[in-house]
Amino acid sequence: MAGIIADRHDRRIVLISTQVVAMVQALALGALVLSGTVTLTAIGALATVLGLANAFDITTRHALAADLVPRADLPSAIAL
Numbered sequence: 001m002a003g004i005i006a007d008r009h010d011r012r013i014v015l016i017s018t019q020v021v022a023m024v025q026a027l028a029l030g031a032l033v034l035s036g037t038v039t040l041t042a043i044g045a046l047a048t049v050l051g052l053a054n055a056f057d058i059t060t061r062h063a064l065a066a067d068l069v070p071r072a073d074l075p076s077a078i079a080l
Contacts, residue, residue: 065078
């Protein structure tokens with residue numbers, strides 16, 4: 001699913017979107033911790049959101065690297 005979205009949509013926009021989702025997730029976790037209302041369910045839900053965002057982020061980053069870097073340097077670019 002993430003590969004399909006990375007191939008069919010603007011990769012830069014997908015990367016920005018995944019980073020925004022990760023930022024909102026981190027802010028939500030910080031707000032829960034500061035307010036003292038953290039529960040195991042909330043942590044599980046936030047971890048799920050972050051995992052989904054990372055699945056799309058990593059797939060899209062690899063696809064974008066293939067567009068930006070010459071084929072000979074691609075393994076090094078993905079490793080970075």
